[in-house]
Amino acid sequence: MNIETVQAEIKEYVLETIVQGDSVVINNDTPLISSGIIDSISTLKMVEFLEGKYQIEFEPHEVDRENLDSVEMIAAFVLSKK
Amino acid sequence: MIASKKLLHHFIEQIIQENGQSIYIKTASHSFSYQQVFDLAKKYQKILESNGIQKQDRIVIYASKNMSSIAVMIASSLCGAIYVPISSINPASRAIQIIDEATPRFIVCDKECGTALQSSGRELNIVCSDDEMDLCLLKPSAELLVFDEEIAFILFTSGSTGTPKGVVISHEAAIVFIEWAANEFGITGSDVISSIAPFNFDLSVFDIYVTAMSGATLLLYSENETKNALLMAMRLSEDKASTIYATPTFYAALANYGKLHKYDYACLKNVLFAGEVFHLENFAKLLQYWPHRNYANLYGPTETNVCTFFKVDVAHMNYLNFPIGLACPYASFLLLSADDKVIESTDVEGELVVAGASVFNQYWKDEDKTSAAFYRDAKHQRYYRTGDIVYRNKEGAYVYVARKDRMIKKNGYRIEPSEIEKIVVSYPKVSNAVVLFSKEKNILICFVESVEVIDNDIFNIRVFCQNHLPLYMLPDKFVVLFSMPQTSSGKVDLQALKNML
Structure with missing residues (x-):
């Protein structure tokens, strides 16, 4: 699995499921959680999506902005769990 | 007349006489006994007094939820002062708004919040500093305030004029609720009570003081921890929580995302909720994991604290929605029609107005708002106008229908759209702004009127809001309009905007 593909998939998920056509621009390094673009419920939904799609499991303490604050951080974290 | 002279810190003193070594507060890494917390409170009291604190001076607490904050609250009570909690989820600019309103003698803040205040100029x-908190002395405010009651704290909540308003609560009002709740839910020294809500939210009054009154243990969860349902599901199990009081949003996140099936909740007895409507599909999910618990819907705005309660009969789940229930013993109600006539019959909708010992004293330094908030009956009894439209069903229980005004409840947070609008309008190119809430999508939509704003500005307006509002008030969506639709009388046509949702 290469990182660009994972980043693109995650970006697509964030744009289509969470942002839903709002005029927010999402780049790979756009802060998502600390900027409020993704709220706590959406974060949990995204974790559920990531667990299903990439067959990984998050430890409770890993659901944190330290790991998930941007598309590139999420992708790197997902790959580190594979 | 025998006046109740009980103050909030008396609960702690009582427990210390019985068993000071029992654990009052547990965090992720530490446990603190009643004696330890009280010793710290006494230390703070000394510092406050040697720096000239007077009765009814305000002490602002701007910090993440920690043990020291609770020690400051007890110290405040010991000094006869009034504490004003501000959650760390507020950006410094909103904290400063509240600080300027409250005119405190002291600000107590943790390092992060202190840095945020300093960055805002x-x-x-700082007169005293320990590992967690800095105590900062401000110039004494000239104003002398006289209350006819002992005031315990002021909870600032979103205000309809666009700035936060302070709800002034007396010791007596807090204590009548605490004593009722501890008794009603059978709380004892062996209980372990979670602290989920931030301290500026009235749910925390239950957590901090029902625990203290009963000699129970408080599980102190930080703002970051409570947002993470996966973590909370684990912690509530490991920490052996016996009583939880939180918003339906919190429980829905637990049931939907917490993986509750992985853990054991044998100690859990009471599952209490308040702040918004609990949607039954979410409740049903929770019930699958947690059957046979005491579930209760508690109702009441910050101004009255809990004034009705409804115990859910889980064996007979044939509700359309949970009623808000019956009056607490200290509360009395009237139901008013649109022209302030008292409604006697059942099944007729009207505004709920509340009198009784738990009702707030006044809005902080706002006589106009205070007098507008109360209805007076023929005997001059004051009733607080909740703004909630309810009816009384055949069983005598009250059922919530809707809000009378524009106030929004999103994820259990109370939001006045005008507070957001005021911020958005202060952004340069914006001429008007209207915030609406879509219940179906659970999102805040901000209509921005501007002839100049382009997509890139929307991004900046978002950041601007983020710097002035807590994240839960941040609009989820911005829609730019050249001009707001207007009614024939020239006002913004809210209905037309609603049709655009």
């Missing part, structure tokens, strides 16, 4: 005169 506030100089902090």
Whole structure:
């Protein structure tokens, strides 16, 4: 699995499921959680999506902005769990 | 007449006489006994007094939820002062708004919040500093305030004029609720009570003081921890929580995302909720994991604290929605029609107005708002106008229908759209702004009127809001309009905007 593909998939998920056509621009390094673009419920939904799609499991303490604050951080974290 | 002279810190003193070594507060890494917390409170009291604190001076607490904050609250009570909690989820600019309103003698803040205040240009005169908190002395405010009651704290909540308003609560009002709740839910020294809500939210009054009154243990969860349902599901199990009081949003996140099936909740007895409507599909999910618990819907705005309660009969789940229930013993109600006539019959909708010992004293330094908030009956009894439209069903229980005004409840947070609008309008190119809430999508939509704003500005307006509002008030969506639709009388046509949702 290469990182660009994972980043693109995650970006697509964030744009289509969470942002839903709002005029927010999402780049790979756009802060998502600390900027409020993704709220706590959406974060949990995204974790559920990531667990299903990439067959990984998050430890409770890993659901944190330290790991998930941007598309590139999420992708790197997902790959580190594979 | 025998006046109740009980103050909040008396609960702690009582427990210390019985068993000071029992654990009052547990965090992720530490446990603190009643004696330890009280010793710290006494230390703070000394510092406050040697720096000239007077009765009814305000002490602002701007910090993440920690044990020291609770020690400051007890110290405040010991000094006869009034504490004003501000959650760390507020950006410094909103904290400063509240600080300027509250005119405190002291600000107590943790390192992060202190840094945020300093970056916003506030100089902090630190008179005492420990691992967690800095105590900062401000110039004494000239105003002398006289209350006919002992005031315990002021909870600032979103205000309809666009700035936060302070709900002034007396010791007596807090205590009548605490004593009722501890008794009603059978709380004892062996209980372990979670602290989920931030301290500026009235749910925390239950957590902090029902625990203290009963000699129970408080599980102190930080703002970050409570947002993470996966973590909370684990912690509530490991920490052996016996009583939880939180918003339906919190429980829905637990049931939907917490993986509750992985853990054991054998100690859990009471599952209490308040702040918004609990949607039954979410409740049903929770019930699958947690059958046979005491579930209760508690109702009441910050101004009255809990004034009705409804115990859910889980064996007979044939509700359309949970009623808000019956009056607490200290509360009395009237139901008013649109022209302030008292409604006697059942099944007729009207505004719920509340009198009784738990009702707030006044809005902080706002006589106009205070007098507008109360209805007076023929005997001059004051009733607080909740703004909630309810009816009384055949069983005598009250059922919530809707809001009378524009106030929004999103994820259990109370939001006045005008507070958001005021911020958005202060952004340069914006001429008007209207915030609406879509219940179906659970999102805040901000209509921005501007002839100049382009997509890139929307991004900046978002950041601007983020710097002035807590994240839960941040609009989820912005829609730019050249001009707001208007009614024939020239007002913004809210209905037309609603049709655009």
